[in-house]
Amino acid sequence: MRPPSDRTPFRRGVAEGLPFIVIMVPFGALFGVLGVEAGLPLDQVMAFSVLVIAGASQFTAVQLMVDGVPAAIVVLSALAVNLRMVMYSASMAPHLGAAPLWQRGLIAYLLVDQTYALAQTAFDTQPRWSVSDKVAYFAGVALPVFPAWVGATWAGAVLGAQVPDAWQLDFAMPLAFVALVGPMLKSRAHVAAAFVSVVAALSLWWVPWNLGLIAAAVLGMVVGAEVDRRAEAAA
Amino acid sequence: MSDTNVWLIIAALGVLTYMTRFVFLGLIGDREMPPWLLRHLRFTGVAVLPGLVAPLILWPAATGGEPDAARLIAAGVTLAVGMWRKDVIQAVIAGGATFAVLNGLMG
Numbered sequence: 310m311r312p313p314s315d316r317t318p319f320r321r322g323v324a325e326g327l328p329f330i331v332i333m334v335p336f337g338a339l340f341g342v343l344g345v346e347a348g349l350p351l352d353q354v355m356a357f358s359v360l361v362i363a364g365a366s367q368f369t370a371v372q373l374m375v376d377g378v379p380a381a382i383v384v385l386s387a388l389a390v391n392l393r394m395v396m397y398s399a400s401m402a403p404h405l406g407a408a409p410l411w412q413r414g415l416i417a418y419l420l421v422d423q424t425y426a427l428a429q430t431a432f433d434t435q436p437r438w439s440v441s442d443k444v445a446y447f448a449g450v451a452l453p454v455f456p457a458w459v460g461a462t463w464a465g466a467v468l469g470a471q472v473p474d475a476w477q478l479d480f481a482m483p484l485a486f487v488a489l490v491g492p493m494l495k496s497r498a499h500v501a502a503a504f505v506s507v508v509a510a511l512s513l514w515w516v517p518w519n520l521g522l523i524a525a526a527v528l529g530m531v532v533g534a535e536v537d538r539r540a541e542a543a544a
Numbered sequence: 545m546s547d548t549n550v551w552l553i554i555a556a557l558g559v560l561t562y563m564t565r566f567v568f569l570g571l572i573g574d575r576e577m578p579p580w581l582l583r584h585l586r587f588t589g590v591a592v593l594p595g596l597v598a599p600l601i602l603w604p605a606a607t608g609g610e611p612d613a614a615r616l617i618a619a620g621v622t623l624a625v626g627m628w629r630k631d632v633i634q635a636v637i638a639g640g641a642t643f644a645v646l647n648g649l650m651g
Contacts, residue, residue, distance in 0.1 A: 328633045353550055360558030365596075370557060380549050384556045391561045393592045399568035399581075400588035407574035417566035422593065427632070429589045479606045480615060480643060486597040487619050488635035491626015493590050502587040503594040510595030511602065522595050529591025534584045 318435075318442040322449020325431070329423050332485040333457040334464075336364050339479070341465025343368065347375045351466050358462035362421055362455070364482070366390040369519075389518040393526060397425040404432045405447070407440045416444070419451040426489040433495075498540060502533025614650060618643035 316324065337358065344354035349371070357367045370387040378386075397420055405416060427450050432443055494500050506529035513521030577585075601619045603609040622639025626632065 325632070328636065332636070349550065353554060356551075356554045356558075360554060361561050363561055366557065366561065370553060374545055374550065374553065377545070380545070380553050383553050384560065387557050388560050388564075391564050393596070394561065394564040395567055396585070396588045396592060398565050398570075399572075399577075400585040402568045402572050402574075403577065403582060403585070405569060406572060410570065410573075413569050413573070414566065417569050418562060420565040420569070422596075426589055426593060430632075433586075479604070480618070481640075483597050483600040483604075483615075484618065484622055484639045484643070485632075485636055486593050487601070487622040488626050488632045488639060490590065490593050490597070491623050491635050492630040492632060493593075494627050495630075499587065499590045503590045506591045506593075506595035507598040510598050514599055522592070525595035526588070526592045529595065530584045530587045533587030533591060534580070537583060537587075 318431075318438060318446040319449040321431070322427075322446040323452055324449075325427055326424070326450035326453045329427075329454050329485065330457040332481050333423070333454055334461040335479075336482045337458045337461025338465030338468075340364060340367055340371075341462040341467070342469060344371055344462075345466045345469065347371045351463075354466045355459070355463060358459050361387075362418070362458065363391050363394070364458075386518050389520060389523075392519070392523050394420060396526060396530075397422075400429060401425070404428075404443050405440065408444050412444050416447055419447070419455055421454070422486065423454055423489070424450050426493070430489075430492055496537070496540070498533045498537035501536045502529040505529045505532045614643055614646035617646060 340358060341354055344357065344367075345351070349357075357370070361367055361370075366387040369390050370383050373383045373386055398417065401416070401420065405413060408416070424447065428443070428447050431446055432438065435442075438446070490503060494503060506525050509525035509528045510522055513524055515521070516524065601615055602611055604612055604615055606612075607615075618639045621642040622635045625638040626635035629635065
């Protein structure tokens with residue numbers, strides 16, 4: 310295998326996105342299983358995964374529907390879970406904002422936690438990539454990740470719960486997120502932001518509609534930026 | 545809940561979620577953002593993901609919200625390997641293997 314720097318951005322994206330199939334499959338399959346158990350027909354379960362593509366909010370929506378919550382509240386609560394995507398979008402704009410509109414439109418559609426985290430890490434470490442290199446990398450990452458999500462939802466909905474609980478696949482998604490964070494902790498400012506995010510999210514868990522996470526994220530960004538600014542001023 | 549209602553929920557959530565992803569990327573595009581904002585945005589990933597995952601690690605639904613030693617240790621190994629090797633895949637493998645071994649031992 311050639312070193313990563315020799316590969317084209319697209320192929321590097323595919324190579325780095327591919328292992329996430331292992332994580333997307335149990336998560337997507339779990340949504341398929343729960344969707345069917347909640348009484349949704351197959352086409353609606355699939356529509357969730359294709360049109361919303363945001364696991365955590367899909368679980369929230371289905372749970373609230375089962376609980377008989379009014380439709381508008383279902384939508385707003387699930388949407389609150391996705392508010393972090395606004396920050397992902399803003400964070401990608403300096404890298405991808407110059408790409409053609411149709412490309413930005415597609416990237417927005419495919420901007421999920423995994424594709425965002427991989428792209429952010431890659432763009433930070435490859436300052437010489439052109440805009441089209443960055444678009445190619447993102448497309449490469451999304452190529453395996455998105456079909457895995459949709460395919461796994463379908464498999465879960467059709468095949469049902471065949472995986473024994475003893476495998477504890479529920480832990481795959483949290484583990485993947487921890488793994489995505491590790492390489493991002495490259496300065497004291499990044500560590501400070503992550504630390505504040507964890508402490509604030511745990512202290513604010515009682516805040517309704519997932520808004521505690523949004524507050525924790527904003528606090529983390531403010532602290533990270535401030536530590537970074539002071540380090541720069543001292544240098 | 546009626547079939548039509550479910551479709552309306554899916555459509556509304558789909559469109560609104562898309563807007564959250566498109567709002568900056570699509571509407572701001574390559575217009576200049578102020579340096580202070582760019583500095584904050586560089587910390588988006590480390591400010592969102594740790595807070596998102598911390599309750600899932602500490603209070604897993606699978607154990608009814610009770611902290612679980614195997615999960616905590618496996619998460620620690622994953623984080624350490626990720627920081628050390630700067631590689632997501634090696635971190636996942638190390639953490640997954642740790643979790644599997646601990647589950648086997650504590651069975």
